[in-house]
Amino acid sequence: xxxxxxxxxxxxxxxxxxxxxxxxxxxxxxxxxxxxxxxxxxxxxxxxxxxxxxxxxxxxxxxxxxxxxxxxxxxxxxxxxxxxxxxxxxxxxxxxxx
Numbered sequence: 252x253x254x255x256x257x258x259x260x261x262x263x264x265x266x267x268x269x270x271x272x273x274x275x276x277x278x279x280x281x282x283x284x285x286x287x288x289x290x291x292x293x294x295x296x297x298x299x300x301x302x303x304x305x306x307x308x309x310x311x312x313x314x315x316x317x318x319x320x321x322x323x324x325x326x327x328x329x330x331x332x333x334x335x336x337x338x339x340x341x342x343x344x345x346x347x348x349x
Contacts, residue, residue, distance in 0.1 A: 253333050254323045259344060262316045263290060263302060266344070273343035274298070277336060285318070298336065299323040 259266070263285040270291070271278045277298055283291040285302035305317035322340070324333045 252323050252326055253328060253330070254321055255333070255337055257320050257322070257341075257344075258305075259318045259320060260308075260315045261318050261344070263304070263318060265316075266302065266318060266320070267291065269344050273340045274336070275339065297325055297328075 261269075266285070267283070267290055270281065270283070274281055280293050280295070280297040281291060281300065282289070282293045282296040282298075283300045283302070286304050300320055300322050302318050302320045305319050308315040308317055322337070324336070
């Protein structure tokens with residue numbers, strides 16, 4: 252099963268809010284489990300996301316939440332299919348400033 256890991260600067264609530272845009276049509280066929288809690292269920296998920304809350308990163312007075320996620324795709328998906336979903340996911344979940 253192809254799987255990819257990401258360290259994200261967000262909470263599970265942030266991720267839940269971003270998922271519809273980040274996954275598009277795949278959102279309805281996605282399950283999400285964070286810290287052992289099912290936050291989104293799908294009868295036959297094509298994408299499974301598992302998250303684990305990590306210690307907050309502190310930089311001076313700034314505190315950044317950290318969520319480690321693993322995205323698991325079905326075995327029959329090509330590398331290109333996985334990369335297309337990951338590119339969109341990264342685009343919609345990337346946080347930046349400037």
